[in-house]
Amino acid sequence: MRVIAHLHTILQRQTPEGLVRRLEVDLPGGSRVADLLLSLEITLPLDAILLAVNGRVANPEQILKEGDQVNIMPAISGGGGNLGTFSYD
Numbered sequence: 001m002r003v004i005a006h007l008h009t010i011l012q013r014q015t016p017e018g019l020v021r022r023l024e025v026d027l028p029g030g031s032r033v034a035d036l037l038l039s040l041e042i043t044l045p046l047d048a049i050l051l052a053v054n055g056r057v058a059n060p061e062q063i064l065k066e067g068d069q070v071n072i073m074p075a076i077s078g079g080g081g082n083l084g085t086f087s088y089d
Contacts, residue, residue, distance in 0.1 A: 008073040034060035
């Protein structure tokens, strides 16, 4: 079965031709999103990754189907700075 993985930000792959954001990946039938992550050697903790299959939020245990589009995005973090207060007055 072939699925399409869309890699975002730091997960993109550097190649001699430039950054690769889209990969066609062959997996055995019945594979889960977690199996795709393993095959791509994505080592971020699962709580640091946002997953979507065909435009819908997914979890690592979701079974994939032929032609599925899987978006793999690192979770966004940051902040901690003092932004002050805001008033509508």
